[in-house]
Amino acid sequence: MTATQDDVLAYFDSLSNWGRWGDHDELGTLNHITDEVRVAAARAVRHGRSVSCAWEVAVPEDMERSTTTCPRAVDMPGAATMPPAFHADRRWGFSSERLGLTFHGNNITHLDSPCHIFWDGTMYNGRSHSMVDAATGSAWAAVTAAVNGIITRGVLLDIAKVRDVPWLEPGQGVFPDDLEEAERRQGVRVRSGDAVLLRTGYGRARHESGPATGFTQAGWHASCLPWLRERQVALIGADTPQDVQPSGFEDVLMPVHAVGLVAMGLWMVDNCDLEACATTAAELGQWDFQLAVAPVRFAGTSGSPVNPIATF
Structure with a gap:
């Protein structure tokens, strides 16, 4: 049965x-990801093949105006800050970058931690939004809570394939x-501790036609939230930013996002590219x-760009 708005608010x-958990x-x-769950996840590696579930982060032509991709400034050899000995070495060179990006949104593959969303001024486990400065x-439920990484069993549910x-x-x-x-087919x-990756097929559309514009997308309907809690899912991901829009x-x-992050403390990976994962799974x-997600240890942030790796 489809949830009503009253159901969702409840x-x-x-x-x-x-x-x-205290x-x-x-x-x-x-x-939900216990030591036993991690050991069991290792047993899911039966072929030794690994694939990325992330999009490449593009560098825009207009770095000054970009807000969603990754502006880059390149420092070339001979920078004035290098010690004199390096200037004397004519055979040695280097390049380095200074990067800046806004990873939340609809393009970059990223992990959301519970402090990303507030509801009535409150975060997960009843903490006030005032703990974010x-x-x-954030002094509460930032991405560094997952400092040891997320390593668990991943399950890809290919809904586009189910609907043909x-x-x-x-x-x-x-x-x-x-x-x-999808499970049946x-x-x-x-099972408990799993990460569930949802393929709507948007990744294929994006590969063929480029990123969509606007704020209309396929994704999880709110009716799935009780199912996710009942199955004790540890993490969800999707090839869109999770929520079907309009909701x-x-x-x-x-x-x-709201119920998942605030009420459930449900971590999520937005904007996965699941095409290689789906092709490998079918083959x-x-x-x-085994799914491995390692966020960058950005202090106090509400998430991190990530490159989820699925190993079959």
Whole structure:
């Protein structure tokens, strides 16, 4: 049954993980990834093949005006800051970069930590949004809570394949029945501690036609949130920024982000490129794998660009 707006608003209480792992917990659903889960994830490596689930970060031509990609300044050999001995060595050279990027949004593959979203001025586990400071970042549930990385069993659910379409059209949501049909067809079942990667096929469309414009996209419908909690999923990812848009709810623009991050402490990887992962899974007949996600240790940030690696 499709959730109503009242149902979704009630999820903030009924799906809440506040206090579940203690009042000082910042890991949220990553607590489902136990030592035993990591050992089991290693057993999913049966072929030794690894693939990236991230998009390449492009360097824009107009670095001054870009807000979503990665402005780059290149320091060339002979920089004045180098010691004199380096200037005397005519055979030695180097290049280095100074990079700046806004990774949240619809283009760069990135990890969202729980402090990324507030609801009624509150973050995961009941902390005030005032714990986020413009100068120092977040003192609560920042990306550094996952400092030891996220290594678990990943499961790719290929919804475009289930629906026998090249990709879901913008605005089409994915529902629990879709997830379970994908499990049935692929011969896999999501279990506690897993990372679930959702393929809508947008990656294929983006490869063929370039990034979409506007704010309409396929993705998780809010009705999937109880399913994700029941299965004790540790992390979700998608080839879009997660939420189907429009969400269908006037008062909750991005319910998967809002309920997921704030109430559940559900970490998520936005904007994956799942095409190579899907091709490899179909070729090998294996839809589970070891997934490794290592965020950069940016102090106090609400996420990090990442390169998720699936190893089959």
